[in-house]
Amino acid sequence: MENKNQEEEGQIVTPWEVTAEKGGKIDYDKLIDKFGCQRLDQSLVDRVARLTARRPTFSSPWGFFAHRDFSDVLDAYERGEKFYLYTGRGPSSEALHLGHLVPFMFTKYLQDAFKVPLVIQLTDDEKCMWKNLTVEESQRLARENAKDIIACGFDVSRTFIFSDFDYVGGGEDHIGKVSFPPVQAAPSFPSSFPHLFSGQDSLRCLIPCAIDQDPYFRMTRDVAPRIGYHKPALIESSFFPALQGETGKMSASDPNSAIYVTDSAKDIKNKVNRYAFSGGQDSIENHRKYGANLEVDIPIKYLGFFLEDDAELEHIRTEYGAGRMLTGEVKKRLIEVLTELVERHRRARAAVTDEMVDAFMAVRPLPNVQLDCHRRCQFPCNIFLFSHTHLSRFLALAE
Numbered sequence: 241m242e243n244k245n246q247e248e249e250g251q252i253v254t255p256w257e258v259t260a261e262k263g264g265k266i267d268y269d270k271l272i273d274k275f276g277c278q279r280l281d282q283s284l285v286d287r288v289a290r291l292t293a294r295r296p297t298f299s300s301p302w303g304f305f306a307h308r309d310f311s312d313v314l315d316a317y318e319r320g321e322k323f324y325l326y327t328g329r330g331p332s333s334e335a336l337h338l339g340h341l342v343p344f345m346f347t348k349y350l351q352d353a354f355k356v357p358l359v360i361q362l363t364d365d366e367k368c369m370w371k372n373l374t375v376e377e378s379q380r381l382a383r384e385n386a387k388d389i390i391a392c393g394f395d396v397s398r399t400f401i402f403s404d405f406d407y408v409g410g411g412e413d414h415i416g417k418v419s420f421p422p423v424q425a426a427p428s429f430p431s432s433f434p435h436l437f438s439g440q441d442s443l444r445c446l447i448p449c450a451i452d453q454d455p456y457f458r459m460t461r462d463v464a465p466r467i468g469y470h471k472p473a474l475i476e477s478s479f480f481p482a483l484q485g486e487t488g489k490m491s492a493s494d495p496n497s498a499i500y501v502t503d504s505a506k507d508i509k510n511k512v513n514r515y516a517f518s519g520g521q522d523s524i525e526n527h528r529k530y531g532a533n534l535e536v537d538i539p540i541k542y543l544g545f546f547l548e549d550d551a552e553l554e555h556i557r558t559e560y561g562a563g564r565m566l567t568g569e570v571k572k573r574l575i576e577v578l579t580e581l582v583e584r585h586r587r588a589r590a591a592v593t594d595e596m597v598d599a600f601m602a603v604r605p606l607p608n609v610q611l612d613c614h615r616r617c618q619f620p621c622n623i624f625l626f627s628h629t630h631l632s633r634f635l636a637l638a639e
């Protein structure tokens with residue numbers, strides 16, 4: 241089936257595999273058509289800016305380009321209804337690269353802009369099953385990754401981070417590979433978090449994620465109305481490109497394809513200078529004459545993600561595109577921006593203690609989320625609630 245798809249469509253995008261057409265780039269327009277999601281157009285971005293009085297540092301700059309029902313969430317927000325954010329990470333490696341950080345930086349922006357609660361799922365069970373890690377190693381990686389996530393600056397009074405093994409109840413008798421999708425689906429429903437959202441079954445959920453996760457949530461959205469919940473809304477990003485060019489996601493197996501949050505200033509300089517694919521021309525004369533091809537230029541793509549000054553970005557695009565600026569100058573600016581970002585992240589991460597991880601991961605009501613948990617909650621805040629009530633209902637319906 242998968243191979244047949246590739247023959248027909250030339251590209252595969254699933255939660256497990258991302259492959260562009262041979263030698264080509266991922267065709268995101270095709271993906272929007274095939275998946276049936278909507279394009280995130282400028283009017284929605286402007287609407288977020290209007291509603292939250294925050295600079296809309298997303299859409300193309302952040303690589304977020306598609307959505308499902310995001311406008312419904314904004315309608316509800318405008319009527320004064322709350323929603324919550326849900327995102328996650330499969331802790332498959334110790335060190336994160338910049339592509340891993342982007343969705344979290346974006347989610348932090350959303351949390352700050354809308355002042356809403358956020359749940360973050362660490363799918364240590366998923367990685368344990370697929371990557372053949374031991375339970376202990378997966379759990380250790382989940383905690384290490386949680387430190388990097390916390391270092392992005394989330395507000396502990398509005399954020400609950402949980403690992404599947406701890407919160408969903410995994411271990412020896414977890415339900416296995418075939419049944420992982422409902423584990424990723426369940427946090428889309430407020431009742432999965434009785435200590436947070438008791439009695440608020442109509443609370444909406446907005447999921448920022450990369451578009452390869454769409455199949456999980458398509459299924460979730462099919463099931464939602466049948467079990468009495470809103471369909472979760474999605475806001476979906478393209479893949480953060482590898483240094484070598486935009487043919488898919490960055491590869492964890494090739495350290496030179498990505499900048500890691502653990503890279504030194506020297507590593508960053510070397511990687512950008514040696515590997516970042518340039519859209520500049522092959523000689524200075526040609527470059528002055530034709531300008532750079534910004535469509536394929538990686539330094540420009542990366543600056544689009546991380547340069548906070550829109551006016552400067554626009555200036556660089558114009559000058560470089562017209563050949564007045566050279567690749568070396570653009571790379572130099574990128575090296576500065578990335579070195580600063582990675583340094584800032586390293587400092588923030590060094591300040592994250594084990595106690596802080598425990599605080600984010602504690603099963604607790606969130607002080608800044610208005611709840612009537614104490615009156616309404618009929619259950620003690622018991623970690624197995626999630627698996628028992630939710631998964632069984634879900635499994636019955638998802639079959």
Ligand code: TRP
Pocket residue numbers: 255326327328329330361363366424447448449450453
């Ligand atoms: N499966 C995702 C990964 O491998 C992790 C994940 C779990 C996730 N829940 C999510 C990602 C919700 C985005 C949104 O990285």
